[in-house]
Amino acid sequence: MSHQQHDNTWRLLQDHLDEWVNLSKAHTSEGHVASYIPELANASPDILGICIMDSEGNTKVSGDSDFPFTLQSISKVFTLILALMDNGEEIVFSKVGMEPTGDDFNSMLKLELVEPGIPFNPLINAGAIAISSLIKGNTTDEQIDRILHFFQHIADNPSLSINQHVFRSESDTAHRNRSLAYFLKDNGVLDGEVDDVLRVYFSHCSVEVTCTDLARMALVLAHNGVDPIRKRRLIPRRFVQIAKTFMFTCGMYNASGEFAMNVGLPAKSGVSGSILTMVPGQYGIGLVGPALNRKGNSTAGVHLLGILSQEFDWSLF
Numbered sequence: 309m310s311h312q313q314h315d316n317t318w319r320l321l322q323d324h325l326d327e328w329v330n331l332s333k334a335h336t337s338e339g340h341v342a343s344y345i346p347e348l349a350n351a352s353p354d355i356l357g358i359c360i361m362d363s364e365g366n367t368k369v370s371g372d373s374d375f376p377f378t379l380q381s382i383s384k385v386f387t388l389i390l391a392l393m394d395n396g397e398e399i400v401f402s403k404v405g406m407e408p409t410g411d412d413f414n415s416m417l418k419l420e421l422v423e424p425g426i427p428f429n430p431l432i433n434a435g436a437i438a439i440s441s442l443i444k445g446n447t448t449d450e451q452i453d454r455i456l457h458f459f460q461h462i463a464d465n466p467s468l469s470i471n472q473h474v475f476r477s478e479s480d481t482a483h484r485n486r487s488l489a490y491f492l493k494d495n496g497v498l499d500g501e502v503d504d505v506l507r508v509y510f511s512h513c514s515v516e517v518t519c520t521d522l523a524r525m526a527l528v529l530a531h532n533g534v535d536p537i538r539k540r541r542l543i544p545r546r547f548v549q550i551a552k553t554f555m556f557t558c559g560m561y562n563a564s565g566e567f568a569m570n571v572g573l574p575a576k577s578g579v580s581g582s583i584l585t586m587v588p589g590q591y592g593i594g595l596v597g598p599a600l601n602r603k604g605n606s607t608a609g610v611h612l613l614g615i616l617s618q619e620f621d622w623s624l625f
């Protein structure tokens with residue numbers, strides 16, 4: 309992208325981002341805050357915030373961009389990358405597949421239906437739980453520490469930490485994830501103890517961030533693993549390529565096709581109402597809008613990204 313294009317985009321964002329956020333905010337009333345993790349239900353449904361970061365670290369923020377939230381399923385992108393860096397492709401893809409499911413993110417249907425009973429991809433819950441078990445460490449605490457440090461490193465923010473209330477809230481109520489994990493254990497997909505693996509999984513889902521952290525993490529993916537600000541490679545290019553492909557095909561759960569059609573960018577959402585996305589080679593984007601549609605994606609967030617993509621012709625197609 310030329311400097312002039314960037315300047316134009318930045319000027320339009322300066323003039324219109326607040327207006328687009330306000331327009332999209334109206335769509336928060338179409339959704340509901342996730343309540344199956346009781347602690348998440350405390351978030352106000354009418355929140356909407358966004359941060360867009362360019363490759364020099366300049367930001368455009370709007371709305372409730374300081375609202376802290378937990379990564380939830382967005383963390384799965386980065387644990388996948390760490391598992392790939394720890395084990396390589398061959399081992400990782402002996403435990404999870406490469407295909408979208410078309411089912412809800414916490415579905416267990418295909419684990420029994422389709423041989424050999426490995427999760428279809430690393431971004432559905434079953435797949436992400438399998439990935440958690442692949443993170444290296446001599447103890448569960450060491451695995452969790454390594455993940456947290458990796459997230460801090462990518463976000464360039466050493467103060468990222470685990471929200472213990474959200475962790476406990478999920479851990480106490482995660483009957484479905486527990487059953488998924490036992491299923492995986494029985495199918496020979498999980499190496500460790502179910503409780504230990506789930507502690508790793510709930511911990512990385514509970515890392516607390518802001519939109520700016522998300523945008524910063526996305527920026528590294530937008531630049532294929534090189535941090536354009538620290539001017540350093542943080543992730544091998546191939547592993548970012550794998551992560552972005554999954555984001556494209558599975559990142560918005562079973563609404564990934566619709567999102568690809570309307571926005572056309574690799575993205576990952578979480579049940580906290582967060583979305584991480586990027587304009588390849590250009591911008592990292594983080595947003596939060598806790599009111600979710602039926603498929604578990606932020607109603608206002610998806611709307612806002614639709615406007616931005618159209619306005620700036622960001623679709624990759």
Ligand SMILES: NC(=O)CC[C@H](N)C(=O)O
Nearest residue numbers: 380381413433513578579
């Ligand atoms: N979709 C999500 O964000 C799911 C993550 C959440 N921790 C869960 O396992 O249910």
